[in-house]
Amino acid sequence: MTILLSVTGFDPMRWLAALQKAGSQRAIVLEPKDATDPSIEYAVVWKQPPGLLENLPNLKAIFSLGAGVDHILADKRLPDVPVARIVAEDLSGRMSEYVVWRVLDHFRRGRAYRTQQAQKIWHERMQPAAREITVGIMGFGELGRDAADKLKALGFRLAGWGRSPKPAEGVEMFAGEDGLGPFLAASDILVVLLPLTEATRGIIDAKLLSRLKRDTPLGGPVLINAGRGGLQNEAAILDALEQDRLMEASLDVFTVEPLPATSPLWTHPRVFVTPHVAASSDPDALAPTIMQQIAAHERGEKLRHLVDRAAGY
Structure with missing residues (x-):
């Protein structure tokens, strides 16, 4: 099982390090091998490139790196899988x-x-x-x-x-x-x-x-x-x-x-x-929340804080 970390607009390396620390047994990559990479089961994203997730056949869930999810839902080619907000x-x-x-x-x-x-x-x-x-x-x-x-x-x-x-x-x-x-x-x-x-x-x-x-x-x-x-x-x-x-x-x-x-x-x-700093996402504080959700989902538990796509949040 592989986790895809896709970040646009800032350096993803702090998030990569924090996610690896919080889930040391998980493989985390910054891009899929190809458009249909079968190994990717979860995506952790911030403003992912449009269409990036569309053809990943085994994708189970998408996690936002912030409280908002409009940056995810802006992708009109988003696959029909659960999208979860961060609540921490x-x-x-x-x-x-x-x-x-x-x-x-x-x-x-x-x-x-x-x-x-x-x-x-x-x-x-x-x-x-x-x-x-x-x-x-x-x-x-x-x-x-x-x-x-x-x-x-x-x-x-x-x-x-x-x-x-x-x-x-x-x-x-x-x-x-x-x-x-x-x-x-x-x-x-x-x-x-x-x-x-x-x-x-x-x-x-x-x-x-x-x-x-x-x-x-x-x-x-x-x-x-x-x-x-x-x-x-x-x-x-x-x-x-x-x-x-x-x-x-x-x-x-x-x-x-x-x-x-x-x-x-x-x-x-x-x-x-102020320059969009009211609630900046701290990788060290939030990465464990994401990895705990993934681990719980792998145990068969329901994902929390799911987005209602029709409502947009």
Whole structure:
């Protein structure tokens, strides 16, 4: 039995070493012998070349190297085998760190105080309490739930939105199209952690931003997108900032990555840019999760965290 590791966009060698360490008895290759290599039974991928997996006759399952799977499903020649997401404490923890960091920075007037420091201005800003602020989390899967738990411990009010109802203790939940408007109207800080699907592509548009709560204790609504770049219309975000329908934004993902040097997002005074680092996959932390899944499947156990291809996540 052979595992195919196919990575595009970064050096695969750290993943190869981590997977070998986690499954020392497994053969792992960086490319198949040919298009119909019968030895390959599992594929671990990030943006695999289109058609690479199409004709592997004994392929049993495909594993993503990240929380998202849109990079896998973009391959229109993908074979009909199970696709599994990574769900791991390390990945959830890293995302929650990013979300809490950005929420607290906006909440505690980070941009205003950095500006004052540059101008040597000593001036105390009015500061609401965390209990006065509602953080709305759009996309309430494993990552969203973990972030909500961390924010709840700090005293924030929480709202959550998803395609279907997902009750969570201490979180006001909304679901579906009927719940989207009330959810947005309740959110002082909007955190977007949605997967990228045909239903969510471009969802952060002018209409959505216009439905955000306007009169917030912070002086206006805040957007934090750490989901996928394809979720957002960047022109709409810039327009909302210019029209004061959006006070500030933290963006970790973009429609084109790396973000082009010509993008006005780089220099906008009310936008905080990070280079898709909210929840970077750590090979040493995540490789054991993948290898444990493969070992369990070989014992006849069901794979966990399977992707619904129709839903796209």
